Amino acid sequence: MEVIVIRLVPYKEYDVIVTSLCSDGFYSFKAKGLLRPTAKLSSIITIGNLINIETIDAKGGPLVVGAKPLLNMSKLLSNFDKITVLNYLAELTRLIIKENEEARLIYPFFKSALSYIEEDKSPLVIATIFSLHLLNICGYEQNFASCQSCGTLKNLAAINIKEGGLFCVYCKKTIDIELDETNVNALYNIFVKKEGDWFSNEFKENQMAPILRTIIEFLSDVFSLTFQSLPLLKLSFNL
Numbered sequence: 001m002e003v004i005v006i007r008l009v010p011y012k013e014y015d016v017i018v019t020s021l022c023s024d025g026f027y028s029f030k031a032k033g034l035l036r037p038t039a040k041l042s043s044i045i046t047i048g049n050l051i052n053i054e055t056i057d058a059k060g061g062p063l064v065v066g067a068k069p070l071l072n073m074s075k076l077l078s079n080f081d082k083i084t085v086l087n088y089l090a091e092l093t094r095l096i097i098k099e100n101e102e103a104r105l106i107y108p109f110f111k112s113a114l115s116y117i118e119e120d121k122s123p124l125v126i127a128t129i130f131s132l133h134l135l136n137i138c139g140y141e142q143n144f145a146s147c148q149s150c151g152t153l154k155n156l157a158a159i160n161i162k163e164g165g166l167f168c169v170y171c172k173k174t175i176d177i178e179l180d181e182t183n184v185n186a187l188y189n190i191f192v193k194k195e196g197d198w199f200s201n202e203f204k205e206n207q208m209a210p211i212l213r214t215i216i217e218f219l220s221d222v223f224s225l226t227f228q229s230l231p232l233l234k235l236s237f238n239l
Ligand SMILES: [Zn+2]
Pocket: 147, 148, 149, 150, 151, 152, 167, 168, 169, 170, 171, 172
């Protein structure tokens, strides 16, 4: 079965309990001896990797007996920004996604994000769009169709994550993040028209970093938690 690895918890001396996402939601399995220096699967069962696993039913749950990578990991791990985003996606998912239904819903977006990373698309845009999808799934839906204040569909010019979406040029406040038409259109296409391909749109990257920063600040506040990947995101993208 096809899974994305999001958490590795060591137990005993060399064994690991793996939490992953699959098309049905969460899936946990054990990997015996994964921490041994000679373990063949240790470079495959890694955080953020999309893999095809073979498991058997053992005492205490499924036990992995084989795993094959479905992505070109060397391409994924070829630069610092990609590694940063890979770790962020996995951390964001394991910290915020609690319900199995949410896990089932986020899975296809995680899979898309991984293939975009592999295709050398902008890691910053991938991290931002994935985070917005995750907000929608967890009940913090963002409205990208109209102004949150007056309801107009025109002149949308800023975003406020805490207040749930876009504001028009007349209603925007100084704390909102300014967006130009390119980004407003891209967000509209992805989240209102529900276009499958994130990158059939153009993005102005300089406006993505503040959005991502605000999302992380918002989730840190709401869930009282600290993102360990934040310092690396700051380093990579000047958040
Ligand atoms: Zn307005």
